Structure formats: C-alpha cells, structure tokens
Amino acid sequence: MALMVQKYGGTSVGDIERIKNVARRVIHAKNQGHQVVVVVSAMAGETNKLIRLAQQVTSSPDERELDVLVSTGEQVSIALLTIALKSMGVDAKSYLGFQIKIATDSAFGKARITGIESEKMLEDLKNGRVVVVAGFQGVDEEENITTLGRGGSDTTAVAVASALKADVCEIYTDVDGVYTTDPNVYPRARKLSRISYDEMLEMASLGAKVLQIRSVEFAKKYNVPIHVRSSFNDNPGTIVCREDEEMEKVVVSGVTYNKNEAKIEIMGVPDLPGVAARLFKPIADANIVVDMIIQTSSTEKGCADLAFTVPQSDFKKTLQILKGNIKGIGGKEILSDENIAKVSIIGVGMRSHSNVATQMFSALAKEGINIQMISTSEIKISCIIDSKYTELAVRALHDAFGLDKTTSTEEN
Amino acid sequence: MALMVQKYGGTSVGDIERIKNVARRVIHAKNQGHQVVVVVSAMAGETNKLIRLAQQVTSSPDERELDVLVSTGEQVSIALLTIALKSMGVDAKSYLGFQIKIATDSAFGKARITGIESEKMLEDLKNGRVVVVAGFQGVDEEENITTLGRGGSDTTAVAVASALKADVCEIYTDVDGVYTTDPNVYPRARKLSRISYDEMLEMASLGAKVLQIRSVEFAKKYNVPIHVRSSFNDNPGTIVCREDEEMEKVVVSGVTYNKNEAKIEIMGVPDLPGVAARLFKPIADANIVVDMIIQTSSTEKGCADLAFTVPQSDFKKTLQILKGNIKGIGGKEILSDENIAKVSIIGVGMRSHSNVATQMFSALAKEGINIQMISTSEIKISCIIDSKYTELAVRALHDAFGLDKTTSTEEN
Numbered sequence: 001m002a003l004m005v006q007k008y009g010g011t012s013v014g015d016i017e018r019i020k021n022v023a024r025r026v027i028h029a030k031n032q033g034h035q036v037v038v039v040v041s042a043m044a045g046e047t048n049k050l051i052r053l054a055q056q057v058t059s060s061p062d063e064r065e066l067d068v069l070v071s072t073g074e075q076v077s078i079a080l081l082t083i084a085l086k087s088m089g090v091d092a093k094s095y096l097g098f099q100i101k102i103a104t105d106s107a108f109g110k111a112r113i114t115g116i117e118s119e120k121m122l123e124d125l126k127n128g129r130v131v132v133v134a135g136f137q138g139v140d141e142e143e144n145i146t147t148l149g150r151g152g153s154d155t156t157a158v159a160v161a162s163a164l165k166a167d168v169c170e171i172y173t174d175v176d177g178v179y180t181t182d183p184n185v186y187p188r189a190r191k192l193s194r195i196s197y198d199e200m201l202e203m204a205s206l207g208a209k210v211l212q213i214r215s216v217e218f219a220k221k222y223n224v225p226i227h228v229r230s231s232f233n234d235n236p237g238t239i240v241c242r243e244d245e246e247m248e249k250v251v252v253s254g255v256t257y258n259k260n261e262a263k264i265e266i267m268g269v270p271d272l273p274g275v276a277a278r279l280f281k282p283i284a285d286a287n288i289v290v291d292m293i294i295q296t297s298s299t300e301k302g303c304a305d306l307a308f309t310v311p312q313s314d315f316k317k318t319l320q321i322l323k324g325n326i327k328g329i330g331g332k333e334i335l336s337d338e339n340i341a342k343v344s345i346i347g348v349g350m351r352s353h354s355n356v357a358t359q360m361f362s363a364l365a366k367e368g369i370n371i372q373m374i375s376t377s378e379i380k381i382s383c384i385i386d387s388k389y390t391e392l393a394v395r396a397l398h399d400a401f402g403l404d405k406t407t408s409t410e411e412n
Numbered sequence: 413m414a415l416m417v418q419k420y421g422g423t424s425v426g427d428i429e430r431i432k433n434v435a436r437r438v439i440h441a442k443n444q445g446h447q448v449v450v451v452v453s454a455m456a457g458e459t460n461k462l463i464r465l466a467q468q469v470t471s472s473p474d475e476r477e478l479d480v481l482v483s484t485g486e487q488v489s490i491a492l493l494t495i496a497l498k499s500m501g502v503d504a505k506s507y508l509g510f511q512i513k514i515a516t517d518s519a520f521g522k523a524r525i526t527g528i529e530s531e532k533m534l535e536d537l538k539n540g541r542v543v544v545v546a547g548f549q550g551v552d553e554e555e556n557i558t559t560l561g562r563g564g565s566d567t568t569a570v571a572v573a574s575a576l577k578a579d580v581c582e583i584y585t586d587v588d589g590v591y592t593t594d595p596n597v598y599p600r601a602r603k604l605s606r607i608s609y610d611e612m613l614e615m616a617s618l619g620a621k622v623l624q625i626r627s628v629e630f631a632k633k634y635n636v637p638i639h640v641r642s643s644f645n646d647n648p649g650t651i652v653c654r655e656d657e658e659m660e661k662v663v664v665s666g667v668t669y670n671k672n673e674a675k676i677e678i679m680g681v682p683d684l685p686g687v688a689a690r691l692f693k694p695i696a697d698a699n700i701v702v703d704m705i706i707q708t709s710s711t712e713k714g715c716a717d718l719a720f721t722v723p724q725s726d727f728k729k730t731l732q733i734l735k736g737n738i739k740g741i742g743g744k745e746i747l748s749d750e751n752i753a754k755v756s757i758i759g760v761g762m763r764s765h766s767n768v769a770t771q772m773f774s775a776l777a778k779e780g781i782n783i784q785m786i787s788t789s790e791i792k793i794s795c796i797i798d799s800k801y802t803e804l805a806v807r808a809l810h811d812a813f814g815l816d817k818t819t820s821t822e823e824n
Contacts, residue, residue: 016465016468016469019469020469050488053428053488053492054491054492054495056428057428057431057432057492057495057496057499058495058496058499060499061495061499062494062495062498062499064505065491065492065494065495065498065506066491066495068487068490068491068494068506068508069487069488069491069492069495071487072484072487072488075480075481075483075484075487076462076465076481076484078480079466079477079478079480079481080465080466080469080477080481082474082477082480083466083469083470083473083474083477083478083481084469084470086474086477087469087470087472087473087474093476094477094480096480096557098510098555099555099556143510143511144511145508
C-alpha cells in the first residue's frame with residue numbers, strides 16, 4: 001500500500017469519456033489498496049480558448065486577471081473528475097489552490113510554489129477519500145490567484161507529492177516514458193527504466209518535452225521520485241530519481257537533438273575588453289536567450305571571430321539588432337546560418353569517465369559530419385552540425401554509445 | 413459623490429463587445445465622481461453549458477462539485493471585465509467569493525449569504541480602484557465553494573452593498589424598471605418610480621421576473637435601496653426601498669398574473685380531522701409546492717370539497733399521487749383544470765384602506781369574469797379565473813384602480 005500522486009494532462013481529460021477513463025484508473029489504484037491524490041490539468045484546448053477570449057478584449061491583458069481567467073480551466077476539470085468518481089461510488093473531494101493553500105510568489109503567469117498545506121488532504125486520505133487537486137494554480141500571500149506557467153500541473157503534482165511525503169508521483173502523459181532518443185528518429189531507441197534528475201533536466205531543456213523543467217527541479221530539491229508513464233496502457237514507464245552507483249556506470253543515457261536554433265557569426269571584432277558585453281547587451285535587453293557562444297582568433301590580426309546560437313524565432317530580430325550595432329563595435333561582417341542542429345549526449349556517468357568527448361567526435365567524423373561548435377557541461381556534450389545530418393548523427397551517437405543495449409539500470 | 417454597487421446580468425456581459433460596453437458604463441459612473449463596485453453574472457448561457465457538461469458525466473452530479481464547476485462562469489466574467497477596465501486605463505481589481513469572504517451556509521446550489529468582509533474593497537475604493545466582484549458564489553465555513561441559486565448575483569450585489577454601506581445598489585437588467593403590470597399585456601402600464609420591499613416581494617413571487625426574491629428579502633432586512641434599471645439606456649428605473657407615507661397613500665401599486673398553475677378539486681372528502689394532512693403530505697413529500705387551498709362544504713352531507721393549485725409542471729405528478737391515495741381517504745371524485753390563471757393586485761396601501769377586495773371583485777364581475785378561488789394577504793389579493801380572461805382581467809383591474817394615472821410617488 002502506497003500513497004501516490006497521479007497527474008493527468010489535458011489530453012487525458014480532453015472529453016467526458018476520457019475523464020471517466022481517468023476515474024476508472026484512479027479507482028483501480030485505490031482498489032489495489034493505495035491512497036490516491038489526483039492532480040489534473042485543464043481539458044485539452046481550454047487554456048488556449050480562455051487566453052483567446054482575453055485577447056479579444058486587449059492584446060496585452062492584465063497579468064493578475066489573466067490568471068483569474070485561465071485558472072478556471074483546471075477548476076472545471078477537478079469538478080468533472082470528482083463528479084465522475086462519486087457517480088462511480090468512490091468518495092472523493094476536489095481542492096482548488098486556495099483551499100489547500102498552494103502558496104506561491106506573486107509572479108503571475110509563471111509563479112513558483114513555496115508551500116502546500118497537507119492537513120486536509122491527509123485527513124481525506126485517512127477517511128478513504130480520493131483527493132482531486134487543481135493543477136497549474138496557487139495563491140500568493142494576498143490570496144491572489146496565480147498560475148505556474150505552461151506544464152505547471154507537473155510541478156503541482158510534484159509539490160503535492162512532496163508535501164504529503166508520497167511514495168511516488170506518477171505523471172501520466174501520451175508517451176510511455178523517457179527514451180534514449182526520439183523513437184521517431186531512431187526506432188532502436190529504448191525506454192529507460194530509470195534516469196537521474198540531472199539527466200532529466202538536461203534532456204528536458206535540450207528538447208525532450210516529457211516533463212516541465214521546473215517540476216524536475218522541484219522533484220530534485222525535495223527528492224520526490226517521478227514515474228513518467230502512459231495513460232493509455234499499464235506498462236511501467238520511466239522513474240526519475242536521485243542518481244545512484246548503478247546510474248554512474250552508464251556513460252551516456254540519452255541522445256537529444258534540437259533543430260530550432262540558428263547560428264550567427266561576427267567576423268573581425270576588435271579583440272578588446274568589453275566588446276563581447278557591448279555586443280550581447282542589446283540582445284539580452286530584447287529578451288533573447290543566447291545559447292552557445294564561441295570566440296576564436298580571427299585571421300585578421302588583433303581581432304576575434306564570435307559565433308553564437310539563438311532560437312530561430314528570435315533569429316531575424318537578433319540580426320536587426322546586430323546590424324544597427326556592429327559598426328559601433330568595429331566588427332567587419334555578419335554571417336548567419338539557419339540550417340543548423342544541436343545534437344547532445346547526456347549521462348551522469350560522464351563525470352567519472354574520460355574520453356567521452358573524443359568518442360562523440362569520432363562517431364560524428366566517421367559519418368563525415370563536420371562539427372561547427374561544441375559546448376559541454378558536467379553531464380552533457382553538445383555539438384552544432386549541419387541540420388541535414390541531424391538524424392544520421394543521432395543514430396550514429398546512439399550506436400556508438402551502445403544505447404540500444406540493455407544495461408543493469410534499464411528495463412529488461 | 414456616492415458609493416454605488418452596480419450589478420450586470422448574463423445578457424449584459426453576453427459577449428466581448430457587451431463586456432466592453434459595461435466597462436464604459438462603469439467608467440462613466442466613476443468619471444462622475446462615484447466609487448463603483450461591480451457585481452457580474454456569468455456570460456449568458458455559460459451556467460447552463462457547465463451544468464450540461466456535468467450531466468454528461470451523470471444525471472445526478474454531486475452538489476459540492478457542481479458548485480465548484482458552475483462558479484467558474486462568474487470567474488471568467490470578472491476577469492474579462494477587469495481586463496477590459498484596465499485596458500481602458502482605469503485601475504480595477506477582481507474578487508472571487510473566497511477572496512472577500514462572502515460567507516454562506518453549506519446549502520450547495522442554494523446557499524444563503526451570512527456575511528462579507530469589506531476591508532479589501534473599501535481599501536481599493538479609497539485608492540481609486542473599481543472593484544469587480546463575482547456574483548452567485550460564496551464560501552462556507554470550511555472554504556467549500558457554494559452558489560446561491562438562479563439569480564443569485566442579485567443577492568450578491570445587495571449583500572455587497574450592505575457590507576459596504578453603499579448609497580445604492582443598481583441592478584441592470586433588460587427591462588428598465590418595475591411596471592404597474594406587464595406592458596406586453598397592457599400598453600398603459602406605467603413604470604413605477606418607487607416601490608416598497610414588501611410589494612416587490614409579492615410582485616416577484618407572483619410572476620414578475622425582475623429581481624431574485626432572496627435579494628429583495630436581503631435588501632429589506634438590511635435596508636439597502638435597489639435601483640432596477642436598464643443596461644441599454646440611461647433612463648431612471650425603479651427604486652425598491654422601505655415603505656413610507658407616500659407609498660401608503662397608493663392603494664394598489666401593481667397588477668400581476670400567472671398562467672403557470674393548474675387547479676385540482678377533490679369532491680366529497682369526509683369532513684374529519686386529519687384528512688387534509690393525509691391528502692397533502694404525499695404531495696409535499698414529492699417536493700410539490702401547493703399554492704392556494706380552499707375547503708368548502710360538499711353537497712354531500714358530512715363531506716367537504718377541497719380545491720387547490722399547483723405549478724403546471726407538477727400537475728400530472730400530483731394527479732398520479734392523488735389517484736393512488738384518494739380511496740384511502742374516502743374522497744369521491746377528482747376534478748382538474750389546467751386552463752386557469754391567477755390575477756393579483758398588490759399594494760401596501762391596502763392595509764389602511766378597506767373595500768379594496770370588493771372593488772376588485774366588482775371590476776371582474778363587470779367584465780363577466782367568474783372568480784373560482786380567492787386568497788389574500790395583508791398587501792395582496794389573488795383570484796383564480798378562467799385563463800382565457802387573463803388579459804381582460806389585468807386591464808380591468810389596472811383601470812379600476814387607476815394605475816395608469818401618475819400619483820405623487822410615481823414618475824412624472
């Protein structure tokens with residue numbers, strides 16, 4: 001018997017039939033003797049519908065009031081799910097953010113959870129009730145309604161699990177776990193049975209869209225094990241948890257790719273202190289996030305070449321900013337390339353294994369793939385390559401690090 | 413400069429354009445120097461849509477959860493209206509039931525307001541803000557969301573006005589006031605400039621659908637003046653307030669009618685103690701509200717004839733109950749008539765004027781209208797007549813009591 005938090009996303013509660021299905025899954029878990037808390041998102045499409053309503057009023061709706069508006073989506077979901085559970089003969093009770101004091105800061109639209117009161121929920125569970133909690137929402141110190149940003153229901157689920165000291169937080173989604181790479185790109189991709197928080201964070205920020213990054217950070221901070229699994233079958237999914245010795249034996253856990261960046265190069269910038277700052281400040285001021293940055297000596301004496309990547313959606317804006325700026329800095333030329341991709345390998349085992357980078361570069365070289373830029377962290381190596389080689393690179397790296405082979409920490 | 417509460421119904425906030433219109437009306441009042449609190453209903457049709465969703469899950473949804481569900485309608489309205497106000501440059505803030513502690517009992521779906529915290533709202537008003545309050549909803553002692561029943565936003569508005577000691581509570585609706593009778597039946601009907609709470613209560617319960625009855629009871633209890641007016645023009649409407657000497661001079665303030673009742677007669681019931689109770693108990697147990705009851709001596713010796721009215725929607729059910737019950741009681745025959753109407757005259761002046769009933773009966777007799785049943789209260793006389801004479805009776809009574817003529821308490 002376990003205390004479990006189950007989180008169902010918008011697709012899983014997308015219509016009345018699906019809500020009934022979720023109710024049946026919850027009842028199944030309860031009948032197996034578990035205590036169940038359910039966190040639900042808004043029905044698929046509802047949040048966008050509400051945002052569109054606000055935008056019919058004005059293009060820049062007030063942020064506090066927008067949160068009042070969009071938080072109704074989850075309110076509808078918890079009511080309907082609880083109605084379904086009760087109509088099936090199971091005692092259940094729904095809670096909104098304010099009712100269990102899901103406390104957050106006041107950053108409307110992207111608030112952070114600071115605490116949750118567990119008393120009511122624990123009392124309900126003790127009395128055999130299923131507890132249904134609205135995801136995505138909280139209240140700040142002044143009882144204003146706040147929302148946690150896209151995917152925020154994942155964070156709600158983890159925070160509730162942490163507050164209740166739950167045994168596990170199950171995140172139900174439309175994929176059945178975390179894979180060594182995108183199975184659409186490489187069918188030999190294998191579902192991981194376990195992955196560390198840090199690896200999951202790198203995977204998430206590098207393009208794997210399984211979990212909201214903040215929920216993983218929260219889970220890591222409070223050591224809440226997350227079980228990512230499918231709401232359409234009963235297969236075990238992937239456990240995201242604290243790393244252990246077994247995980248460290250695996251050098252590389254996954255290969256990710258991202259085709260949504262663009263590269264910009266500035267040639268012949270005077271190699272003087274403060275130049276980089278003057279170059280990047282206006283870009284940062286425009287809220288554009290620069291990813292990789294590389295500086296090399298220029299062929300021109302006393303000068304340097306600077307290369308960096310930005311999201312493709314900010315590409316044109318960045319170029320405009322640079323064109324107005326380049327002469328003041330003394331740069332010679334701007335080159336740009338939208339046809340690039342970033343491929344990355346991730347694994348906590350890298351910390352204790354040397355030579356991983358060399359293995360990666362060799363694997364790419366063997367396929368004739370030129371590496372344009374490289375960036376590394378403790379548990380990740382990323383390379384920028386020509387985007388037409390993306391899939392080839394992913395497969396080559398997956399093979400080179402033997403990711404298709406089951407290891408002791410993988411599913412049998 | 414006044415502190416005013418304005419309430420707008422579902423039709424007034426039925427779409428984005430109408431919400432913007434309400435915002436303009438509010439700003440107009442504010443620009444005239446008033447402090448404004450706005451109470452809004454759900455957008456027209458929304459509450460029914462939400463109830464239908466719940467009924468797709470089960471025919472008898474849990475009442476607590478149904479309130480969680482339907483209260484989202486008003487939440488959407490306050491957010492959109494506040495977004496509109498702020499986009500027009502006016503500082504504004506929305507409040508849900510729990511945020512200003514609209515305390516109610518725990519009768520889900522038909523809760524009664526027991527108190528409201530005024531501090532936050534008064535602080536906002538002091539700071540020049542427009543306050544926007546969700547109608548229809550409250551929270552009970554355990555912070556469960558409750559709703560007040562159909563038309564409950566009227567009661568919210570009156571309760572907020574009472575808590576803030578507002579100068580007036582303006583209820584905006586699609587008619588521009590309370591009339592001496594239905595203008596569709598008699599074009600000579602005149603808009604009343606003032607009417608007492610008690611008269612309004614009789615008018616409301618007798619079929620005039622301007623205000624929720626409970627809101628008038630609340631206004632009477634806390635002496636909150638209500639101004640009923642149209643959201644489509646700037647005409648003064650009708651003030652509902654405490655009665656005064658001027659009002660008492662007017663014998664009859666209005667004529668109402670109701671075609672939605674049916675008459676049932678039980679002939680030859682033994683005239684013994686307890687018979688009436690045994691007859692009506694099963695009807696009451698089926699939640700059917702019996703209106704008028706009249707008992708007369710039967711032509712049969714030692715027996716009585718009983719006549720009463722029920723809502724037409726409960727007519728068949730009542731007959732079924734009686735048919736299964738009549739023999740046990742010893743009744744001889746059941747007669748029924750769906751083609752009846754109730755016409756009523758209402759006026760606080762009746763208390764101090766004799767002969768009003770005679771005047772009413774004469775007026776009907778003069779038109780050859782037979783009176784089937786009569787019932788009276790301190791400020792009201794109702795007659796059951798053949799429904800085909802309804803409009804004729806209304807006109808005759810309107811004329812007989814000179815309601816088309818302006819008096820000192822009426823509008824000029």
